[in-house]
Amino acid sequence: MTPATLIVAGLANGSIYALVALALVLIYKTQDVINFGQGEILMVGGFVGYSVLEYTHVPYPLALLAAVVAGGALGAAIERTALRRVAEQHHITLAMVTVGFSVLIKGVARLPFGSDIYTFPAVLSSAPVSIAGAEMSPQSLITVAVALVVALLLFLFFRLTPAGKQMQATQQNLTGARIVGINPGRVFSMTWALAAAIGALTGVLAAPLALLYPDMGSDFLLKGFAAAVLGGLESVPGAMVGGFIVGIIEMLFGGYISTSAQQISSFIVIIAVLLIRPYGLFGRRPVHRV
C-alpha cells in the first residue's frame, strides 16, 4: 500500500467520521449535550436503506431518501418525546436520555436482525478509478462527494434560510432567541431531525464500506467524537476537517503500525488533542462565566 492509497482510503472513511462529527456538533451547539445515540441513528439509517433495497428493489436514491426521512423522524421523535421534558435540567439528565435511546435503538434493531452481519450492496460496483496515482473505488468517491455536498448545503442552510438563522440564533443565545419570538422547542426538534437525518444518510454511505450489524454504531461514534474534538466541538468546518484527519490517521496507523493499533487511533487522537490543544483546531479558548 502506497501512502497515497492509504490517504485516499482515509479520506473515504474520514468523510463518514466527518458527517458523524457534524451531527454531534449540531446537537452540541443547540442543546449543550453530546448525543451518545448518534452511532445508533447511523445504524438505523443503514438498516432502513438495506431493508428498502432488499425488499422493494427500488432504485438506490429512493432507498437513501427513505433512510433520511426515517432518520429525521426518529430524531424529531427523540427530542419531542423525551429530551424536551428535561431540556432545562442537569446536563447529566440529558446525556443519560441519549444513552438510553442509544441502548434502546440497538436493542430494537437486534430483535428482528439478531447480531448477524449483513452486507450492503455498493451503489456502483465498477472498477476502481485512479486519482493522482491512488486507487479509489467509485463507492468511496461517492462517499466523499456526498459528505462535501452535505457540508456545503448545511453551510447554505445556515446562511440563507430563516430556519437556519433561527437555529443559529438559538445556539448563540436561548433567552435572546425567545425574546425575538423564536420557538425554541421547534428549533430543538428541527436540529435533532436534521442531525439524525445526516446520521441516517451517513449510515447508508457507511454500510457498503463497513459491515452492517446492530453494534456497528459505537465504533463510528468514537471516531466521530475524535473528529469533533479535533475540530473544537463547536465548529462545522472543524468537524469536517477533523473527520478527514481522523480517517487519514486511522489508515496510516493501520498501514504502518498494525491493524489492532488502528482500533485505538481515535482514542489516541482524542487524548492527544486534549493534552496539546484542548479547544481543538477550530475552537476558541473557553471563557468561564459566573
Added chain:
Amino acid sequence: MRRRILALLPWLALCAVPLLTNGYSQYIINLILVNVTVITGLNFLLGYAGQFSFSHAALMGIGAYTAALLSARVGISFWIGLPLAGVASAAIGLLAAISAMRLKRVYLALVTVAFAELLVWVLNNWRAVTLGTDGVNLPVPSLFGWDVDGDKRVFYVVLACTATMWWLARRILESHIGRAFIAIRENEILAQCNGINVPLTKSLVFAMSAFYAGIGGALFALVLGFIVPASFGLLTLVTQFSAVVLGGPLNLAGGAIGALLLTALPEVLRDFQGLQEVIYGVVLIVCVVVMPGGIAGLLQHLGVLPAEALARHWRRLPTPAAPPSAADGTP
C-alpha cells in the same frame, strides 16, 4: 447507639441467607452484593457529584484483573490483592479524571469513553500479561486455612466486604466531603465561592468511585472464579447506569435497590441481548424523564424509606446555609 445497633440488624439477618438458598440462587445473591459495592461507587460520581463518566465498568475490570492476575500469575494472596485492586483502579481512574478536569465538563464524558475503550482494548490485546480473551482463573483463596470455595463461603466474604464498603460510604457522605460532592453537582462556581476546593474534591470523588469499582471488580472475580475482558464492556456499563437511575441517584439505598432489581436480569435474559437492551433503554429514559428520584425517591415520597441521613442533618440547620435544592433529593 441504639440506632447503630438497629442499622446492624439487616446485615446480621443477611448472614442467615445461605440457609435458604441453593447453589444458583446463592450465586445470584453474591452477584447482587458485588453490584451493590460497584453501584455505590458509581452513585458517588453520577448521583452525588454529578460527573458523567463512562469508565466505571472498565475500572471494575482493572480491579478484577489486578486481583486475579496477582493471585494467579504472581502468587500474591487474594487478601492483599483485594485492596490493591481498589488502589490500582483508583490510580487509573484518577489519571483519566485529572486529564479531563482542566477542560470543559463535556470533555469528561468524551475522555472517559475513549479511556474505557482503551482499557478494554488493553485487556484484550496485551496477551502477555492479561492472557487476552482466554480469560484468567482466580485460584481459590484461603483465609487462615479456611478455603473460600463454593458460593456459600464466598457469600460471607462478599457480605463482609460489602457491609464495610457500605458503612464507609455512609460515613463519607454524611461528612463535609459528601456535602461538597453535592455542592459541586449543583453549581461548581458556587461551591468554589463557599470555600470548596473543586479540583481536589472532584479528584477525590473520582478516586473513591474508582476504588469502589476496583474492590467490586475483585469481588466479582472471586464470585465468578473466572474473568474475561468482555465482562467489562459497554453492556455492563449500561446495566450500572440503569441500576443507579432506577434505584435512585443521590441515595445509597437506591443503589442497592437498583442492584437488586437489575443484577438478575442479564441472567434471566442471557440469550436475549436485544430484549435486555430494550429494557435498559426504557428504564434509563423513563426513570430520568418521569421519575428522577428513582424508586428510592418514590419510596421516600411515600414515607416508606426514611430520608438519607445527609438530608436529615440539613433540614435541622436553622438557616438555609447549605445549597437549598440539594436537600430535596431531586436533580
